[in-house]
Amino acid sequence: MSKETWRPDVFENLFQKRHDPWDFENSLYEQKKLARVLECLPARPVSFALELGCAIGVSTLALAQYCKRIVSVDASETALHKARNRCEGLGHVTFIKAFLPEDYPVLAASGCDFVLISEILYFLSACDIQRLAVRVTQSLTETGCILIVNWTGPTDTPCTGDQASECFIQACRDLQWEPDLSVRESSYRIDRLSYVPNSQEGESEPGAES
Numbered sequence: 001m002s003k004e005t006w007r008p009d010v011f012e013n014l015f016q017k018r019h020d021p022w023d024f025e026n027s028l029y030e031q032k033k034l035a036r037v038l039e040c041l042p043a044r045p046v047s048f049a050l051e052l053g054c055a056i057g058v059s060t061l062a063l064a065q066y067c068k069r070i071v072s073v074d075a076s077e078t079a080l081h082k083a084r085n086r087c088e089g090l091g092h093v094t095f096i097k098a099f100l101p102e103d104y105p106v107l108a109a110s111g112c113d114f115v116l117i118s119e120i121l122y123f124l125s126a127c128d129i130q131r132l133a134v135r136v137t138q139s140l141t142e143t144g145c146i147l148i149v150n151w152t153g154p155t156d157t158p159c160t161g162d163q164a165s166e167c168f169i170q171a172c173r174d175l176q177w178e179p180d181l182s183v184r185e186s187s188y189r190i191d192r193l194s195y196v197p198n199s200q201e202g203e204s205e206p207g208a209e210s
Contacts, residue, residue, distance in 0.1 A: 003158045006123045008075035008099045015056075015078040022119075024058040033149065033188055034059055040181060040190055041066055042114060042145050050112040050139065052100060052132075053120035057083025063116065064090050071108050075099045100124070101132040106139070113144035119188075121150055121164035122157045129164055133171035137195075146177065146193045153187050165191055 014021045024030050037059070046067040054060045054072035056079050063070055070093045074080050080095050087093045096105050100120070109115075115136050121129055136146060148168055150161035159167065169179060172193050181192035 003125055005125045005128045005158060011076045012078060015076045019082070020056055022055065024056060029187065034062055036183065036185070037116070037118065037147065037149060037190060038062060038066070040147055040183065040192055046114045048112045049114040049116065050109045052115065052117045054083055054095070055079050057086040059116070059118060060093060061087055064093055067114065068092060070094070071096060071105070073098045073100070073105060101128050101135055104132065104135045106135065109139040111141060112139050113141045115140060115146045117146065118149040119151055121148060121168055122155060122159045122161050124164070125158050126167050129159070129167045130171040133168050134175065137172060137175045137177055142195045146172070148191050149188060151188050161189065165189055169193065
């Protein structure tokens with residue numbers, strides 16, 4: 001099993017060979033997981049969502065009901081073509097082709113208040129997961145949140161779902177983003193993170209009074 005990040009041509013080939021390689025449209029697993037993801041959205045309205053790994057846009061279409069604006073990203077042009085067709089007529093949804101974390105859309109993502117990363121982290125190396133965590137947290141407002149979803153079954157990807165989740169969470173913790181919700185089902189996990197300001201910021205150190 002290679003520990004290197006899967007390249008974009010791997011995904012492009014998958015979507016060219018099959019319309020829906022992960023059966024997002026018909027799989028009961030995918031339908032139940034998406035319903036659970038929507039239940040884990042923040043209680044406050046989402047003004048600007050960033051979706052990383054949108055594939056053919058099934059989750060994008062569902063998110064569009066809850067978010068005032070969405071930027072959805074995928075590495076496969078074939079998948080994005082299908083996603084654009086699915087979400088045709090939704091003026092508040094934009095699609096961008098980008099290979100993560102290398103081509104992370106810094107400007108397009110700036111100021112978002114919600115990020116969904118569903119079932120893509122384990123396709124990345126540990127180093128690239130950490131790089132992505134830094135870029136995601138830099139894009140978010142301090143009142144925003146991150147939702148990561150990972151398959152926890154057997155896989156031949158660079159990381160297992162649990163390894164990918166923990167790697168991302170630890171990288172976020174180093175930047176003061178902490179889990180505020182964790183859900184574990186039989187074959188996947190969902191973790192939500194929010195920003196936790198350092199309680200000592202702005203406080204004087206003991207003995208520092210003049």
